Every structure is written in C-alpha cells, then in structure tokens.
Amino acid sequence: MIITVEKAISLLKSGEIVAIPTETVYGLAALATDESAVQKIFTAKNRPANNPLICHFASIDQILEFTVLRPELMALTEFWPGPLTLLLPLKDKFSKLSKTVTAGSERLGVRIPNHELTLSILKQAYPLAAPSANISGRTSSVTAANVEQQLADRISGVVDGGKSSTGLESTVLLPIKDKELKILRPGMITSEMLIEKGFKIAPDSNLEFTLSSDDKVGLLSPGLLPVHYRPKVPLILLKRVPGKIQQTVNRYAKENSSKRICLLWYEDFELNSTELTVIRLSSAKSNLQARYLELASNLYASLLEYEKDFEELVIIEPEDQATGVAINDRLKRAASRYIESL
Numbered sequence: 506m507i508i509t510v511e512k513a514i515s516l517l518k519s520g521e522i523v524a525i526p527t528e529t530v531y532g533l534a535a536l537a538t539d540e541s542a543v544q545k546i547f548t549a550k551n552r553p554a555n556n557p558l559i560c561h562f563a564s565i566d567q568i569l570e571f572t573v574l575r576p577e578l579m580a581l582t583e584f585w586p587g588p589l590t591l592l593l594p595l596k597d598k599f600s601k602l603s604k605t606v607t608a609g610s611e612r613l614g615v616r617i618p619n620h621e622l623t624l625s626i627l628k629q630a631y632p633l634a635a636p637s638a639n640i641s642g643r644t645s646s647v648t649a650a651n652v653e654q655q656l657a658d659r660i661s662g663v664v665d666g667g668k669s670s671t672g673l674e675s676t677v678l679l680p681i682k683d684k685e686l687k688i689l690r691p692g693m694i695t696s697e698m699l700i701e702k703g704f705k706i707a708p709d710s711n712l713e714f715t716l717s718s719d720d721k722v723g724l725l726s727p728g729l730l731p732v733h734y735r736p737k738v739p740l741i742l743l744k745r746v747p748g749k750i751q752q753t754v755n756r757y758a759k760e761n762s763s764k765r766i767c768l769l770w771y772e773d774f775e776l777n778s779t780e781l782t783v784i785r786l787s788s789a790k791s792n793l794q795a796r797y798l799e800l801a802s803n804l805y806a807s808l809l810e811y812e813k814d815f816e817e818l819v820i821i822e823p824e825d826q827a828t829g830v831a832i833n834d835r836l837k838r839a840a841s842r843y844i845e846s847l
C-alpha cells in the first residue's frame with residue numbers, strides 16, 4: 506500500500522515498519538529506539554539476528570547525539586546527504602537504541618540519505634533503522650513496486666519516492682585510525698574519491714574487521730560467496746575477456762539454446778544474437794563511467810523485472826574500475842555461477 510509521508514511518520518511513531526525511498530535503494534524502516542518495531546524488520550525480511558542495521562538521520566547534529574565522530578573524519582561528512590555509511594563508536598553504552606540495531610557491536614552504522622521525502626520523515630522520526638527493503642538474500646528494491654513485489658503483505662506501507670537514483674547500496678566505511686579507512690562494502694563513494702579527500706584506504710587483508718560471518722566467507726573465498734541480491738532465476742556472470750565479448754556470448758548462447766535467456770547489456774557497441782534476448786541497461790553512446798552509472802541505476806530493477814519472464818539472466822562482468830568495483834561486488838554475490846572460460 507502506498508502511503509503519504511505524514512502517514513509514514515505516524516505509523517513509525519506507533520511502532521510499525523514502513524518502506525522509505527532513498528537515493529541508493531529503498532529501506533525498510535523502524536524507529537531505532539523501539540525494540541519491538543526493530544524486531545518486526547528482522548521478521549519481515551527473514552534477516553539473521555546477527556546482522557546489524559544502518560541508522561538513518563536528517564543531520565550531523567542528530568548523528569552526534571548517538572555517536573562519536575573524530576575531528577580527522579569530519580571531511581567525510583561532505584558526502585552527506587549521500588551514499589555513504591560510517592561505522593562510528595556509540596556515544597553511550599546505555600544508549601536509547603534498541604540493542605538489536607547494532608547486533609551487540611559498539612559501533613553504529615550511520616548515514617544521511619539524499620532523498621527529500623525521507624529527509625522530511627527523519628526530521629520528525631529519528632533515528633530510523635533501515636536495511637534494504639527486500640527479503641534477505643534477494644535483490645534490493647529501487648522502486649515502490651519492487652518493494653511491493655517482495656514485501657507487500659509484511660509491512661504497513663511504502664512511501665513512493667520514485668526510482669532510486671544511484672541504485673546500489675551505500676559505501677560502508679570502517680574508520681580504523683587517524684585518516685585510515687577500511688571499505689567494507691564498495692559503493693558510489695569510491696576509494697579514489699576518498700583518497701582525494703586525504704584519506705588512506707586499508708588493504709582488504711584485515712578480515713577481523715569484516716561484518717558478518719557470511720561476509721567473511723565472501724572475502725576469503727570467492728568460490729563460497731554468500732547468497733545476496735539474488736534474482737529468482739539463476740544469474741550467470743561471464744568473465745570479461747577483452748576483444749572476445751561477442752564470441753563469449755555466442756558460445757554461451759549456443760551451449761544453452763534450449764533456455765529462454767535474457768542478456769543484460771551495457772557496452773558501447775551493439776551485440777548480435779538470434780538465440781537470446783538482449784536488453785540494454787545503459788546507452789551505447791556515453792563514456793564508460795556514464796554507462797556504468799546507468800547500469801548501476803538500472804541493475805536491480807532489471808533483475809526483478811526479467812526474473813518474471815526468463816529462465817536465466819546473463820551478464821558480462823564490468824571492468825573493475827570506478828563504479829564497476831561496486832557493480833562487480835554485487836554481481837559476484839547475486840550470480841549463481843561465474844563462468845571463466847567457455
């Protein structure tokens with residue numbers, strides 16, 4: 506059910522859960538100070554209880570009521586409102602927050618989302634604990650219809666704020682010491698952008714900082730990637746072999762000609778295939794960075810759309826640069842198979 510901002514505020518204040526739009530993906534929100542409301546999020550999503558929730562705020566002042574932000578980290582606030590989550594130490598061990606929000610951790614994930622409707626909700630109801638609005642393990646939602654496709658009968662309503670503009674979840678950063686950060690989840694705020702602001706990025710090897718045991722498996726062993734962001738039908742990720750993309754697709758199509766396959770396409774040249782359906786997720790005319798931004802913004806909605814009509818979805822892995830890093834991170838987890846050679 507689509508609800509207004511006013512209705513969302515009153516439902517949240519009375520302990521209900523509602524989906525809210527953000528520029529990254531839709532969130533499934535509860536008032537973070539209300540333990541029983543927060544519990545409803547875990548139930549609705551089938552989310553494991555050990556997976557902490559990000560809290561959303563309307564301003565830095567609101568964030569500073571709950572967490573400590575070292576002066577060296579202040580420059581990061583220039584990315585807010587925006588697709589950046591910081592894991593900051595909680596100010597007070599006896600904070601008003603529901604304990605389930607941090608899953609026992611002494612750090613809280615905080616973010617100011619860049620969406621007018623949600624900021625107006627947050628001015629009156631904060632902090633809002635909000636994981637992505639999807640069933641755990643499934644594709645995140647970037648429209649109100651995506652939310653309803655997955656959660657309609659499990660939540661009290663959705664605020665329709667149009668399609669999320671960036672389309673991938675926020676970059677999650679763990680500040681380590683001084684100006685050193687660890688990227689726990691890549692996103693639109695890239696390591697290049699952080700380095701430009703004078704920050705240092707810790708290498709991936711420091712796994713004790715990694716979030717959940719699932720994520721640890723994902724980083725340690727790419728063959729055992731956790732199930733995440735998955736469409737209902739298999740997504741096949743084909744290795745990028747420069748100069749041989751058309752050939753790779755032809756071979757895959759030929760070997761799987763009995764299946765109804767949809768290829769999600771985003772390169773700057775046209776692909777010819779009589780055996781599979783090619784759907785463009787970004788314009789052929791733009792440069793790589795612009796194409797990848799468009800791909801990111803269309804990816805989840807396309808997975809949720811084409812899982813309805815096809816037996817299998819196929820995509821070539823993007824280049825591992827700029828926005829491609831975050832897209833690859835999601836695709837590696839969403840794919841049920843990664844094919845290196847054909």
Ligand code: TXA
Pocket residue numbers: 527529530531532533556557558559588590592607610612613614616618635636637638673674675676677716717
């Ligand atoms: O863009 C986003 O971040 C979206 C929108 C709705 O804001 N939210 C989102 O939430 O993606 P979720 O729960 O789907 O992903 C949050 C990630 C999870 O991997 C979670 O384990 C981690 O951040 N996380 C949250 N709080 C944490 C904490 N206190 N310590 C460690 N990891 C945390």
Ligand code: MG
Pocket residue numbers: 636637645
């Ligand atoms: Mg999620």
